Amino acid sequence: MAPDVSGGLRNSSSAVKSRHVLKKGPWTTSEDMMLVDYVRKHGEGNWNAVQRNSGLMRCGKSCRLRWANHLRPNLKKGAFTADEEQLIVDLHAKIGNKWARMAAQLPGRTDNEIKNYWNTRLKRRHRAGLPIYPQEHHQEQPVNSPPPPPSSSFSSLLASSHPPNPNPLNFFDTFNYQSSIINPSHKTQYLNPQLKLYRGNNGSLALSLNNSSFSSPVAPAFFNQGLENPLSLTPSLFQYNSVGFGINSGPGMGVLGLPSIQSSPAGSSSEVVMANSSDGEVEPGFSRRNNSGLLEDLLEESQALACAEKPDEDTFIAVDGNHVHEKAAFEFGHGNDNSGNNYEGKEAKAPGEGVNITAMDDDLLNLLDNFPLSVPIPDWDEGNGSEAPILTNGTNDAIESQPNASQYNPVAASSGTTNQDWNNFGSCLWNNMPSIY
DNA sequence: AATTGGGGCAACCGCGTGTGC
């Protein structure tokens, strides 16, 4: 490429079509200002109209790129932190070169940034003769091998998560659901809750959301958001650094409330274990598009599975708290929960023993199917990302501090999903999510 | 001081996908 810094002008097909000559190369400050002004007035999307309506001599693609990578509010500049680097490595090990998906997990970071970082890192490690992934990663892959299939299916995710686990801890996967989740009754917005999946040694399952905003009184409202038959959530025997719940299938778990869960297999019962929030962190920043592709896929599969014929209802025992079924003794896990949380329970069985992915899949996914959520907010509507904004009838200071905040709303124009009325947070369910990456 | 090579970064290109007609 030979960017023409001096304002070089070239023809392109669209330029010829519109009888305009489009500029290429580095953007100037005045061009940036024009683009920012345009987006303020008209919102994101319809990028090809930018050139027509703003006088910018740039193609729509170029405008979109410039906006997304440089002008969009709340972009995080500067070097990646150690945590971010670690996350990138982890994510790459899981999903390969899915830069946009990775960016969705890293608030304020762009896919381009991550891609550049990774390529540089790759070169460096290659030169140093180091493996792409640190030794602790189980899923190393050669430089030129095709990326692993995205963990798009919950089943495949599980299937790829069963190296021998000598540890009693059974945290086995994390879903960064990096969007805002709104508690409708409190009109409180939780940023980037990280959905973690645990498996107790006794076969129990647990999901947790590591967000300190989820205190015990709040969490039940969250989990019951949108459910016709609210779950009975009571404090758990277990302490997480987050709020979570488990599907109890083993004797080691406390027998708590026993409501029916929508879309659970007929005749099955579910026990939900609430855990208190004792710690945790609020991750700064959230984005309209900061959603986990894993979660989306997970949910998609959930719905698919919910529709699929179940050959043997009796095998869905992961939600049966009164009986321990061998098939519910899940034996997956590839790591520990760093938080030091633990499950009490029996010793882990040998990998592969008594495994029934399907049973867990369906039960968990059925449960996930009932997860509520709200419509995420464009990331530039957030403040500086340093703390979770509290939405109270849309009069959040952080939002109001953004000039013409409401004018930034039409982002959804590009996604086809109208940004829901800000005052109606909490009225939407999981499956109303906008596109997830 | 000049050259070279690597790192960081920005921008473009090709292609796939979704949507509307």
Added chain:
DNA sequence: GGCACACGCGGTTGCCCCAAT
């Protein structure tokens, strides 16, 4: 179904800066 269009993603290229030689 075919087509045009808009959009977004991933790959690639090239410029700038800086340290090493």
